[in-house]
Amino acid sequence: xxxxxxxxxxxxxxxxxxxxxxxxxxxxxxxxxxxxxxxxxxxxxxxxxxxxxxxxxxxxxxxxxxxxxxxxxxxxxxxxxxxxxxxxxxxxxxxxxxxxxxxxxxxxxxxxxxxxxxxxxxxxxxxxxxxxxxxxxxxxxxxxxxxxxxxxxxxxxxxxxxxxxxxxxxxxxxxxxxxxxxxxxxxxxxxxxxxxxxxxxxxxxxxxxxxxxxxxxxxxxxxxxxxxxxxxxxxxxxxxxxxxxxxxxxxxxxxxxxxxxxxxxxxxxxxxxxxxxxxxxxxxxxxxxxxxxxxxxxxxxxxxxxxxxxxxxxxxxxxxx
Amino acid sequence: xxxxxxxxxxxxxxxxxxxxxxxxxxxxxxxxxxxxxxxxxxxxxxxxxxxxxxxxxxxxxxxxxxxxxxxxxxxxxxxxxxxxxxxxxxxxxxxxxxxxxxxxxxxxxxxxxxxxxxxxxxxxxxxxxxxxxxxxxxxxxxxxxxxxxxxxxxxxxxxxxxxxxxxxxxxxxxxxxxxxxxxxxxxxxxxxxxxxxxxxxxxxxxxxxxxxxxxxxxxxxxxxxxxxxxxxxxxxxxxxxxxxxxxxxxxxxxxxxxxxxxxxxxxxxxxxxxxxxxxxxxxxxxxxxxxxxxxxxxxxxxxxxxxxxxxxxxxxxxxxxxxxxxxxxxxxxxxxxxxxxxxxxxxxxxxxxxxxxxxxxxxxxxxxxxxxxxxxxxxxxxxxxxxxxxxxxxxxxxxxxxxxxxxxxxxxxxxxxxxxxxxxxxxxxxxxxxxxxxxxxxxxxxxxxxxxxxxxxxxxxxxxxxxxxxxxxxxxxxxxxxxxxxxxxxxxxxxxxxxxxxxxxxxxxxxxxxxxxxxxxxxxxxxxxxxxxx
Numbered sequence: 001x002x003x004x005x006x007x008x009x010x011x012x013x014x015x016x017x018x019x020x021x022x023x024x025x026x027x028x029x030x031x032x033x034x035x036x037x038x039x040x041x042x043x044x045x046x047x048x049x050x051x052x053x054x055x056x057x058x059x060x061x062x063x064x065x066x067x068x069x070x071x072x073x074x075x076x077x078x079x080x081x082x083x084x085x086x087x088x089x090x091x092x093x094x095x096x097x098x099x100x101x102x103x104x105x106x107x108x109x110x111x112x113x114x115x116x117x118x119x120x121x122x123x124x125x126x127x128x129x130x131x132x133x134x135x136x137x138x139x140x141x142x143x144x145x146x147x148x149x150x151x152x153x154x155x156x157x158x159x160x161x162x163x164x165x166x167x168x169x170x171x172x173x174x175x176x177x178x179x180x181x182x183x184x185x186x187x188x189x190x191x192x193x194x195x196x197x198x199x200x201x202x203x204x205x206x207x208x209x210x211x212x213x214x215x216x217x218x219x220x221x222x223x224x225x226x227x228x229x230x231x232x233x234x235x236x237x238x239x240x241x242x243x244x245x246x247x248x249x250x251x252x253x254x255x256x257x258x259x260x261x262x263x264x265x266x267x268x269x270x271x272x273x274x275x276x277x278x279x280x281x282x283x284x285x286x287x288x289x290x291x292x293x294x295x296x297x298x299x300x301x302x303x304x305x306x307x308x309x310x311x312x313x314x315x316x317x318x319x320x321x
Numbered sequence: 322x323x324x325x326x327x328x329x330x331x332x333x334x335x336x337x338x339x340x341x342x343x344x345x346x347x348x349x350x351x352x353x354x355x356x357x358x359x360x361x362x363x364x365x366x367x368x369x370x371x372x373x374x375x376x377x378x379x380x381x382x383x384x385x386x387x388x389x390x391x392x393x394x395x396x397x398x399x400x401x402x403x404x405x406x407x408x409x410x411x412x413x414x415x416x417x418x419x420x421x422x423x424x425x426x427x428x429x430x431x432x433x434x435x436x437x438x439x440x441x442x443x444x445x446x447x448x449x450x451x452x453x454x455x456x457x458x459x460x461x462x463x464x465x466x467x468x469x470x471x472x473x474x475x476x477x478x479x480x481x482x483x484x485x486x487x488x489x490x491x492x493x494x495x496x497x498x499x500x501x502x503x504x505x506x507x508x509x510x511x512x513x514x515x516x517x518x519x520x521x522x523x524x525x526x527x528x529x530x531x532x533x534x535x536x537x538x539x540x541x542x543x544x545x546x547x548x549x550x551x552x553x554x555x556x557x558x559x560x561x562x563x564x565x566x567x568x569x570x571x572x573x574x575x576x577x578x579x580x581x582x583x584x585x586x587x588x589x590x591x592x593x594x595x596x597x598x599x600x601x602x603x604x605x606x607x608x609x610x611x612x613x614x615x616x617x618x619x620x621x622x623x624x625x626x627x628x629x630x631x632x633x634x635x636x637x638x639x640x641x642x643x644x645x646x647x648x649x650x651x652x653x654x655x656x657x658x659x660x661x662x663x664x665x666x667x668x669x670x671x672x673x674x675x676x677x678x679x680x681x682x683x684x685x686x687x688x689x690x691x692x693x694x695x696x697x698x699x700x701x702x703x704x705x706x707x708x709x710x711x712x713x714x715x716x717x718x719x720x721x722x723x724x725x726x727x728x729x730x731x732x733x734x735x736x737x738x739x740x741x742x743x744x745x746x747x748x749x750x751x752x753x754x755x756x757x758x759x760x761x762x763x764x765x766x767x768x769x770x771x772x773x774x775x776x777x778x779x780x781x782x783x784x785x786x787x788x789x790x791x792x793x794x795x796x797x798x799x800x801x802x803x804x805x806x807x808x809x810x811x812x813x814x815x816x817x818x819x820x821x822x823x824x825x826x827x828x829x830x831x832x833x834x835x836x837x838x839x840x841x842x843x844x845x846x847x848x849x850x851x852x853x854x855x
Contacts, residue, residue, distance in 0.1 A: 008855045009711040014773065062685070109390065109675045113537055116679075120534065129531070130686040134679040139388065143812075150810035157802045165795055199745055202807055202815045206752070206822070209803035213756075213796040217763070220792040248766040251712060252759045255705050259755030262701035263748060268693030270380075270686075271748045278752065 011250035016243045021235045024295035031180055031292055038187030047189055050197035051133050053147070055104035055140035057115040061127035062097045068126035069096040075123070082118050092269060098127070109136040147201040151182065154208050162212070166219060169300050174215040177293030181211040181284050188280045194273045203274050207281035210256075214249065214289035221245050222297070238294050246290075253286050325842045333839050336831070337726055343733035346374040347742075375735040378743035380814050381691050383684030384528040387536060389501070389674040391493050391521045396672035397428070397481060399582065400489060404467075404479060405430045407450055415443040420475075429467065429480040440475060447477065454488045490521045493672050497523055501674070503663055505536050523674065533681050545581030545665055547612065549574045550623040550635055561625075563632040565652075571632055573625045578615040583608025587665035589658040592650060598658040600649045602665060609645030617641040633661075680813075694747030701754045702728070709758055713765055713855045719840045720761035723832040727757050730828040731821060743817030753825040759796070760833030763789040765855070772853045779845070781853060786838055793834065801826045 051058045063069040075098050076089040088101040100119065105111045112134050120129065135143075155178060162171035185207050189196050222241040229237060260282065263275035346354055354374065361370050379386050405423050408430055412419055417439045419432045434440045451467035466485035470478040481489075494517050501523060502515050513527040530536070551558030551574040558572040587602040604612055616624075616638050623635045626649055634649055653661065705724065709717040728750060735742060768785030776784060801823060808819035 008714060009708070014769070060686070109677045113534070113676060113679075117534055120532070128683060128685070129681070130683040132533070132679070132681040134676070136675075136677040138390070139678040146810045146812075150806055153810070154803045154806045157806060158799050161798060161802055165798075198811065198813075198815045199818075202745055202811065202818050205803045205807045209800040210756070212799035212803075213759070216795045216799055217792055220795055224788075244770065245766075247769075248762050251762045251766070252756070255708060255758050255762070256752070256755035258704035258708055259701035259751050262704055263697045263751045266693055266697040266700050267748065267751065268690055268697075270690055270744055271694070271697075274745065274748055 010247070011254060012247045014247065016246060017239075018243060018246075019239055020242045020290055021239050021295055021298065023291060024298070027287075027291035028295060031288070034187070035180060035183045038183050038190065042186060042190050045190055047186070047196040048193045050195040051101065051135045051140070052197040053140055053144050055112075055135050055137050057100075057102040057112065057119075057135075058131065058133040059100045059102075059116065059119055059129060060092075060097065060131040061100075061123060061129050062093075062095060063127055066096070070123075070126065072098055075100070078122055079119070082115075082122075084115050084118070097130075104137055104140070109138060112136050143198060147198065150201060151204055151208070154205050155179070155182075158208065158212055162216075166223065169297060170219045170223070172300060173293045173296040174212055174219065176296050177215050177288040178208055178211045180288050180292050181207055181281065184284045184288075185277065185281055188277060188284075192276070194277060199274050200277065203277045203281065206278060207285060210281060211285040211288060214285050215293045217248065218242060218245050218289055218294055222294075234298055238297060242290055242294060249286060249289070253282055256282050324846075325839050330839060330843075333835055337730070337836060340730040340733035340828075341726065343371045343373070343736050344729050346371055347732050347736045349374075371736065373736050373739050375732065375738075375740055375742045377687075377691075378741045378746070378814055378817055379526055379528065379680070379687075380682050380744045381687045381694075381742065381747075382528055383531070383682050383687035384526065385530040385533040385536065386678075386680040386813065387525040387527075387533055387676055388518065388678035389497075389523045389525065390677045391490050391497070392673040392675050393486070393490065393521065396489060396493060397486060398425075399672060400481060401425050401429055403580075403582070404450070404481075408432060408447065408479065411446045411450065412443060415439070415446055417443050426478065426480070429478065431476060431478045433474075433476050435475040437475075440471075440477070444471065444477075447479065450479065454484055487520065490672075494521060494523060497672075497674060501525060522677070529684065531681060531683055533679055537676055537679075545584065546577045546627040547579045547615075548577055548625045548627055549615070549619060550625045550632075561627060561630055561632050563635065565632070565634060571625075571635070573627065573632060579604060579608045579612045581665065583611070584665060587662040589655070589662045590648070592648070597650055598653045598655045600653075600658055600662045600665060601646065602649065602662075603646040606645070609643075612645070612647075613641060613643040617643070628661075628665075690744050690747075694744065694751075697751050698728075698747065698754070701751045705754050705758060709761075715844065715854055716761075716765055716841070717855075719837055719844065720758055720765070720833075722840065723761065723837050724754065724758055726836060727825070727828055727832040728754065730832065731824045734824045734828070735820065740820050741817050742821075743814035745814045746817030746821045749818040749821035749825070753821065753829075756800075757825060757829045757833065760789075760793045760829055761837060763792055763796075764833070764837065768853060769855070778850055778853060782841060782845070786834070790834065793830070797826050797829065 072089060072091045076087065079087040079089055079100050079102075084105060085103040087103075088099075090099045091097065092099055102115045105115065116132055116134060123129075155175065158178070159171055159175050162174055166174075182204060185204055188194075189200065194200070218241050221244055222238065225232070225237055225241055232240070257279065260275050260279045264272055264279060267275055345357075349357060354372075358370065358372065402425070405425060408423050412423075412432070417434060417436075419434055421433055423430055423432045434443070448469055451465040451469060454462050454464045454466060456462050462484070464482060464484040466482060466488070468478075468480045468482045470480070472478065498515050498517065502513065505511065505525065505527070506513050511527050511530065513525055515523060515525050518524045525536070527533075527536070551572045553572045555572070557576070558574050560570040561573045562568045563571045583605045585603050585605050587600055590599055590601045591597065592599050620638050620640060623637050625632050626634050626636075636650065649661070702725070706721045709720050709724075711717070713720065731750065731753065734740075764785050767789045768781050771781035771784040771788075772778070804819050804822040804826065808816060808823060811819055
């Protein structure tokens with residue numbers, strides 16, 4: 001028996017003939033069901049919006065010394081006794097860090113400041129305030145708006161780009177995959193209860209970029225193979241596209257995962273959530289490029305594109321041989 | 322292809338070297354940076370020594386971010402009161418008695434004059450109150466500050482036009498910026514950054530400030546009014562506590578002669594005769610006229626200087642004050658005079674500023690974030706470098722050099738642009754470490770494919786670079802689009818992430834394509850291999 005070689009390290013065999021497209025009978029209904037389920041749980045449970053979007057006050061405090069540490073239940077009772085609404089109190093780290101999240105106060109922008117003053121008066125003696133964020137109703141509304149517009153605009157802009165660079169069918173298939181990835185990422189937020197804030201929008205937009213990156217690599221190959229094998233059946237052609245790019249997909253996913261694992265482990269509490277979401281995103285994007293976007297082409301007719309291309313006698317510029 | 326001309330090599334190396342040198346200042350602490358700038362021999366021209374460093378965001382260095390907004394309602398109300406006074410004066414000059422007085426309306430004032438002749442007499446004068454709006458760049462805009470509607474039943478409505486309010490808000494923000502600076506940083510030691518944001522907002526960033534509540538208190542604009550002390554019991558007066566009388570309440574006339582919004586300046590000083598600390602102030606032209614008129618008519622009576630509904634001093638009017646300036650004395654200490662003049666200057670704030678967003682990070686948390694970020698960056702680099710080497714051997718080594726240069730170039734460009742590095746920005750660098758090698762992977766995998774298809778080493782390498790190039794451009798472009806949108810939509814820390822990502826996409830084309838190509842060409846010329854070594 002031949003032992004696998006340690007060098008060069010290979011995650012995927014050089015010559016593979018795996019029938020990826022066959023799995024579409026599982027993957028497409030599976031993803032459709034998951035997407036519907038995610039939308040359902042999103043509607044039922046909603047996202048755990050942070051102060052960026054919900055408004056209110058976030059305070060993170062650290063005891064100044066071990067003696068000044070107060071049991072978290074006491075902190076919770078005291079904070080709730082302020083009369084500023086239901087306070088979400090959580091412990092973090094090993095040194096008695098406590099985070100407090102106060103809801104937005106009625107009375108508009110000017111009414112928000114009292115929360116921090118009161119908290120400082122109550123806890124300021126024993127705790128140092130490491131992070132204080134107060135977002136009024138107007139700014140939080142604007143952030144929701146710009147975040148939503150940002151994601152929609154990103155999807156549209158990329159759609160236009162792909163439309164120009166590829167055929168319409170390929171662009172649509174890529175966007176279907178990307179929408180799937182956005183939905184699943186939001187599902188990740190709903191299930192894990194990770195705080196959803198401006199950084200989460202950054203994570204989603206990065207996932208949009210990464211998702212398209214993965215799809216574009218496969219589709220670039222599809223386009224090339226379409227030109228080279230004019231008569232190859234669609235399914236075979238798509239399988240070939242994925243098999244020939246699979247080695248690269250595996251390696252790039254691996255390097256991205258490695259860097260994100262470093263970020264999850266060492267990046268600290270403030271960035272951990274972002275890294276975890278991105279990590280989930282890498283798996284989601286890699287899966288969708290192979291099992292969602294590519295098989296979608298079978299149904300929306302990649303051959304149509306090819307025929308049109310042949311008729312119009314126009315080709316996408318190809319690099320010199 | 323596998324021949325690189327010397328010029329090309331020199332150019333590539335030169336560019337890379339320049340980028341890396343630019344990164345140096347950002348890698349040093351402030352003290353180290355000063356020491357190194359001193360250590361550079363004087364004959365080296367200063368433009369050769371990189372001095373720019375990236376700026377650490379408040380989330381990394383600690384500090385407060387405060388977003389203020391001009392209170393529109395307050396501004397309109399203030400303007401309305403002023404307009405009412407103007408209308409009253411105009412009517413008095415025209416000898417017209419309005420029925421039922423002059424009413425404040427939500428958007429201005431209204432007055433009823435049933436007598437058509439009287440109306441015709443004052444209308445042109447009232448119309449003069451509507452002033453043309455000038456744009457700083459375009460000059461006169463044609464719009465006016467007021468919309469004046471003359472109703473059939475003699476009701477005249479003077480409403481602030483939308484353009485007028487917008488213009489007033491814009492000017493209010495401009496005026497506020499200096500006032501805010503003086504208020505929060507009277508000694509000039511905090512190095513705050515204060516900028517206009519959008520139409521009606523001011524963004525204040527104060528590095529190192531941990532408790533923003535003092536700032537919030539200081540920002541409350543003091544309401545200053547010049548009135549006259551009145552007679553107790555009169556319906557035209559109200560009782561107000563007096564500072565001079567130890568909090569005892571004194572009667573003050575309701576009528577405001579001049580309000581704080583008519584002050585252009587207030588400075589601490591000393592009385593030339595008594596050497597007592599005083600505040601010197603100056604009125605606007607309009608304020609000066611009103612003040613001159615009132616002091617002329619009331620020589621001998623005590624003035625009431627009212628600050629936030631407290632009479633802070635009540636000097637007797639010795640002679641008409643027509644010069645448009647004056648002084649306030651009231652047994653103040655030097656410190657009180659300093660504070661008061663700052664307060665009076667901000668009393669000139671045309672409207673209330675409201676805090677709409679406030680974020681503060683303690684220096685400890687900021688430092689922890691930097692340490693954690695640097696640690697994550699180093700570990701990510703180690704993981705990826707080892708993995709790439711295990712996968713591609715010599716070619717992996719080449720990709721790794723390109724990767725390290727890539728990170729260096731991002732920092733170099735950020736230093737050159739003096740861009741802000743934030744915590745999400747550091748996350749962006751770590752993520753970039755993972756994704757930047759993608760270009761190398763695309764090229765290398767293509768090379769292997771071409772070699773398997775039977776091409777010679779040179780031809781496979783050549784085809785690998787050529788064919789992967791279109792894919793690299795496509796995949797990076799989609800990433801760039803997402804990053805650009807994030808840049809324009811995002812704010813603060815998230816923007817730092819977008820900047821890192823955009824720069825990363827730009828430099829990856831240089832490092833992963835040009836630089837890698839050059840290194841492989843050199844390696845090939847040196848070893849002349851018969852097979853692709855991975």
